[in-house]
Amino acid sequence: MNVDWLLTHSPALLIAIPLLAAFLTPVIDRINKKARDAFVIIVLIIAEIIMIALAWDVFTGSAHIYTMGASNPTATIPSQAAVPIRIVLEVDGMGAFMGLISTTVSLAAGFYSLAFVKKETGQGRYYTLLLLMLVGMLGMEFTGDIFNLFVFLEVLSMASAALIAYRFYYGDAVEGAFKYCVVSSLGALMVLFAIGLLYGQYDLLNMAALAKVIEYTTLDKIALVLLIAAFAMKCGAVPMHMWTPDSYTVAPAPITAMLVAASQASLYALFRICFSLYGLTLDVTTVGIIIIALGLLSMFVGVTMALPQKDIKRLMSYHAVSQTGYMLLGVGVGLYLLGKSDFDTYGMAAMEGGIFHIINHALYKGLLFLTAGAIFYKVKTRNLNEMGGLAHSMKFTTIFFMIGALAIAGIPPFNGFASKLLIYESAYHVSPILSIIAMLVSIITLASFVKVFHSAFMGPPMENAEAGEVPKSMIIGMAILTVGIILFGLFPGWVVSNIVHPAAQALAAQAGYIGSVAGGA
Amino acid sequence: MLETTGGYWSPIVWIVAFIVAFLMAYIMWGMGEKKHAKGEQEKPFLSGQDEPSKEAVHVRAGNIYWGFTETLSGYYDFMKKIHTGIINDYVLWFLGMAAIFFLAIVLPGVIM
Structure with a gap:
């Protein structure tokens, strides 16, 4: 096995390895618990290493295409057919970018879980579902086939719902999972219906082949409406966000961090549908304005609803909604300007800002949810009114929280500032109001996290709290994300040039997406 | 360094500027009044009243930003609804x- 072989097969391996490991985990769990933990962590590390290698190859070279079951995996169209008929994985800059987020957050969540769920029963099932979540995310991000997008969306949703309800002895965990199940099923049904509409017209499921022939008929528009509504709801856009605080709050903290990455996979699907499937055939002005409006609503409603919350995870969940708004705003501005003369300057910068914000958000929001979990681990409550003085005993958690809070509020030199700056400047070009609202939301975000910091970490020490810091594996989980925040904050130029720009370019260049699978736009 | 549409952003320059500003502030602070003996400033004068315990004065989360939410009570009532x-x-x-x-x-x- 050499590096070329590994890189060629890496799109399939990245799905197959966690999938096989997921079903091996309960078997190993029966034999030895420590071996199970080690096995899961090794699988997550392997996935991370392969993903970094694949991503680097994609960022410095070209998209990776993988045809499942073909003797030559790079040959997408069989000799006896005119269009791709097998399942094709297409990992371009955007897919690789999203894959990096998924594997990194999963690795951090895996380490963190070792101690966090140590006292729970059914850990074999927990890790099986955690790996299936990773499979679902990577599948959604890599697939070039719209029906498989639905399949992986379902894999992700079912694994997520089961993990939200993992601590079923809390009644609200089951309630949160039920709500997640209902909205996910509804969204998935809409996606399936949209796929049916497209397949009925074009006899195609491959997205590149579909993009080549799509005409933006009335049925295509109805399919687009269903896809936008479903994925906007799944990524938590206001006013379809209400399931988000209900589910994020009650899930175990490492799973909440993964749910953030899972929501971003839906956000990715929304962008992929708009840019790569429909592209310039759609009315970019109308759809761009819709996405910008969803972004503004999400930013403002999310942050104002976060401010009065007393449950630390519920507060952070509303912030997740708010931050999704920035991504929608950035990429929405890009879509609005697509095909216009300003796209190469302002449109591309807005997309880079929105896409950069995706990875930044995954890192700092993931970290913040892990710190909330660390607090819950020690004080057994999520109620901020019952906390105080934790900085006395939880020094590492305090530092991690401060870094995460400053990053989400867009305080320099952390990573949130760089992506927000790109969004502010480019959105200003479309309308100054967009930038003003975005900046106002950042200020309220800071105010909100000042409240959390004051309530949980400042003041006299709590009398009934378990003394000391959380176990090392939880600190490692938080440290992985913290290192990412600091590096991305210190070297934003390098990150944007080498990681974000290739992702934005891959999304904007529909012809490249079509050409690599279906041979020319 | 990150090139933006309106200029650039360099975290390294920002950090250097922050350190310089911090050092200047620290030097100015060091040049301040030094006559007080250690411990002399610890007890505030509150009209002759004893200082309440730290537990009694720690503002809890539910009370922070009360004015903000109260001012926007119409908005929050709608949102709750x-x-x-x-x-x-x-x-x-x-x-x-x-x-x-x-x-x-x-x-x-x-x-x-």
């Missing part, structure tokens, strides 16, 4: 938004 926590309403919001998207994206093409 629509955040019912009932799944039927979540589904209605989803369907309502799908209908709005339909009106914005599909209807203009059908009419014209």
Whole structure:
């Protein structure tokens, strides 16, 4: 096995390895618990290493295409057919970018879980579902086939719902999972219906082949409406966000961090549908304005609803909604300007800002949810009114929280500032109001996290709290994300040039997406 | 260094500027009054009253930003009203938004 072989097969391996490991985990769990933990962590590390290698190859070279079951995996169209008929994985800059987020957050969540769920029963099932979540995310991000997008969306949703309800002895965990199940099923049904509409017209499921022939008929528009509504709801856009605080709050903290990455996979699907499937055939002005409006609503409603919350995870969940708004705003501005003369300057910068914000958000929001979990681990409550003085005993958690809070509020030199700056400047070009609202939301975000910091970490020490810091594996989980925040904050130029720009370019260049699978736009 | 549409952003320059500003502030602070003996400033004068315990004066989360939420009570009352926590309403919001998207994206093409 050499590096070329590994890189060629890496799109399939990245799905197959966690999938096989997921079903091996309960078997190993029966034999030895420590071996199970080690096995899961090794699988997550392997996935991370392969993903970094694949991503680097994609960022410095070209998209990776993988045809499942073909003797030559790079040959997408069989000799006896005119269009791709097998399942094709297409990992371009955007897919690789999203894959990096998924594997990194999963690795951090895996380490963190070792101690966090140590006292729970059914850990074999927990890790099986955690790996299936990773499979679902990577599948959604890599697939070039719209029906498989639905399949992986379902894999992700079912694994997520089961993990939200993992601590079923809390009644609200089951309630949160039920709500997640209902909205996910509804969204998935809409996606399936949209796929049916497209397949009925074009006899195609491959997205590149579909993009080549799509005409933006009335049925295509109805399919687009269903896809936008479903994925906007799944990524938590206001006013379809209400399931988000209900589910994020009650899930175990490492799973909440993964749910953030899972929501971003839906956000990715929304962008992929708009840019790569429909592209310039759609009315970019109308759809761009819709996405910008969803972004503004999400930013403002999310942050104002976060401010009065007393449950630390519920507060952070509303912030997740708010931050999704920035991504929608950035990429929405890009879509609005697509095909216009300003796209190469302002449109591309807005997309880079929105896409950069995706990875930044995954890192700092993931970290913040892990710190909330660390607090819950020690004080057994999520109620901020019952906390105080934790900085006395939880020094590492305090530092991690401060870094995460400053990053989400867009305080320099952390990573949130760089992506927000790109969004502010480019959105200003479309309308100054967009930038003003975005900046106002950042200020309220800071105010909100000042409240959390004051309530949980400042003041006299709590009398009934378990003394000391959380176990090392939880600190490692938080440290992985913290290192990412600091590096991305210190070297934003390098990150944007080498990681974000290739992702934005891959999304904007529909012809490249079509050409690599279906041979020319 | 990150090139933006309106200029650039360099975290390293920012950190250097922050360190310089911090050092200047620290030097100025060091040049301040030094006559007080250690411990002399610890007890504030509160009109002759004893200082309350730290536990008694720690502002809890529920009271922080009370003025903000009270000023925007109309907005928050509306927000509370629509955040019912009932799944039927979540589904209605989803369907309502799908209908709005339909009106914005599909209807203009059908009419014209």
